[in-house]
Amino acid sequence: MKVLFLVHDLITVPLGVSYVSSMARQAGHSVMAAVLNERDLLEVARGFAPDLVAFGCTTGFHRKYLEAVREIGRSVDALTVMGGAHPTFFPEVLEESAELDFIIRGEAEDSFIQLLEALEGGRGLDSVGNLVFRRDGVIVHNPLLPLREDLDSIPFPDRELLDRYSERLNRKAVFAITGRGCPYDCSYCFNHAYKELYSGLGRMCRRRSVENVLQELEDLRINNPKLQMIVFQDDIFVLDRDWVLDFCREYRRRVGLPFHCHLRANLVDREIAARLREAGCVSVKMAIEFASDRLRNGILNRNMSRETILEACSAVKEAGIVLVTQNILGIPTGTMEDDLETLDLNCVIHPDFAFATLLQPYPRTAIGRFCVEEGFMRAEDADSAPDSFFNCSILDIPDRPERERLRKLFALDIEFPMLRDAVDELVTLPLDRLYDLMDKLWKGYCIKQREFPYRLTAGEYLRSVVTYFRSRYY
Numbered sequence: 001m002k003v004l005f006l007v008h009d010l011i012t013v014p015l016g017v018s019y020v021s022s023m024a025r026q027a028g029h030s031v032m033a034a035v036l037n038e039r040d041l042l043e044v045a046r047g048f049a050p051d052l053v054a055f056g057c058t059t060g061f062h063r064k065y066l067e068a069v070r071e072i073g074r075s076v077d078a079l080t081v082m083g084g085a086h087p088t089f090f091p092e093v094l095e096e097s098a099e100l101d102f103i104i105r106g107e108a109e110d111s112f113i114q115l116l117e118a119l120e121g122g123r124g125l126d127s128v129g130n131l132v133f134r135r136d137g138v139i140v141h142n143p144l145l146p147l148r149e150d151l152d153s154i155p156f157p158d159r160e161l162l163d164r165y166s167e168r169l170n171r172k173a174v175f176a177i178t179g180r181g182c183p184y185d186c187s188y189c190f191n192h193a194y195k196e197l198y199s200g201l202g203r204m205c206r207r208r209s210v211e212n213v214l215q216e217l218e219d220l221r222i223n224n225p226k227l228q229m230i231v232f233q234d235d236i237f238v239l240d241r242d243w244v245l246d247f248c249r250e251y252r253r254r255v256g257l258p259f260h261c262h263l264r265a266n267l268v269d270r271e272i273a274a275r276l277r278e279a280g281c282v283s284v285k286m287a288i289e290f291a292s293d294r295l296r297n298g299i300l301n302r303n304m305s306r307e308t309i310l311e312a313c314s315a316v317k318e319a320g321i322v323l324v325t326q327n328i329l330g331i332p333t334g335t336m337e338d339d340l341e342t343l344d345l346n347c348v349i350h351p352d353f354a355f356a357t358l359l360q361p362y363p364r365t366a367i368g369r370f371c372v373e374e375g376f377m378r379a380e381d382a383d384s385a386p387d388s389f390f391n392c393s394i395l396d397i398p399d400r401p402e403r404e405r406l407r408k409l410f411a412l413d414i415e416f417p418m419l420r421d422a423v424d425e426l427v428t429l430p431l432d433r434l435y436d437l438m439d440k441l442w443k444g445y446c447i448k449q450r451e452f453p454y455r456l457t458a459g460e461y462l463r464s465v466v467t468y469f470r471s472r473y474y
Helices: 015-026 041-048 062-073 085-089 109-119 191-197 210-223 241-254 270-279 293-299 306-318 336-349 366-373 379-384 400-415 417-426 432-451 458-470
Strands: 002-007 030-035 052-056 079-083 102-104 131-135 138-141 173-176 229-232 259-263 281-289 322-329 353-358
Touching (some): 015 052, 030 041, 062 079, 079 085, 270 281, 270 306, 281 336, 322 432, 353 400, 353 432, 400 432
Parallel strands (some): 002 030, 079 102
16 A cells, blocks of 8 residues: 655654554555645645555644645545544544544554555454544444564664655754653653553553664664764653663664763662763753642652752763753642742753743643643633643633743743843743744754754755744744
């Protein structure tokens, strides 16, 4: 079959779609990708004439994908399937969206291949794991397949999926992932619901072998002479201490490229930070989320102390690794003063960059239920969640416009103390467009120059700037 995958933009090649594409290629199917943000979306779709249009999406972004599918459907006769977080937790999207033929819930590699087999007549739709579909106007939910225990058995992600855009694609820094699953239950995350969904169907937290990861990265180096940096997308790269120490010893010798990863403060100490740096780690993201112990632990369910956060940040900085913190503002039951306390905690830590987002109470998360039950939003408001958590809050909280402006000024306030001194006044001024531009410029600079410091030619730099400003995510 001919499968057209949709992706959001050219900033990164999404790993979920890339793994599914690799499985489809291995099974003998033809694949191509089209980009929602690109002007040639319909041209690619018409020229390829796919049998199936496939995409994965998160809540909020699903609206843009559905809009694109409707547009493609006016000129291309193809079936459609949605995967990813949104249909996993909101399978009713199939009933609500006439432009969708199928959804796949949960991990999709095996289910997707089974769906292709069914569409070719090799099996019935009833036998396709994780699939939700219509039969005679009735929605049918097939059982979930067990989680695949052996991640090494999954082929490496398809790095050729977006070759059509090769001249504009960033091949100097590529994404990779070494495992799946998270043992924690932060209230703003779908993870607790995911564990309930897969209860009794296998281990949630699984890791590829160090050897399998290194083989992929060695292949990348051979096949991509431009490669300068690896960006690991694991939720928590240091979840298994022994695995990380083994990886660091081998990575430096066999790969040796600078890399970036995500840490969790309660799993970081000076030895881990030092070993990461010796292996080539140049930058990390680490979530602080919020300064107040009551809000960070009682509302967000992070379950770690301020002292743990400070010690972990100190260990990272002492090791010489660029530190990027992640923070959430606009938390229900919190105040503007609490948000400013989070700013001040970051000023003490002084990270190289501080991401600040606004709490998005996605439906069917613990924080989403809390916000409805406590009157911070109506249940129907959840459907209006923005596609980016940088833009605005949908909560009924005090000082919402001022707190939204604080988010835009957050990283600048840390870098330039004079702004911190004036922030109480600045957040009252209706200069949102100016603050948006300042935030976008500073964020882009820090992401490129500090977090991901690989070299670009003048032309590549210009193209990356254009792509960045066209992205709705940032």
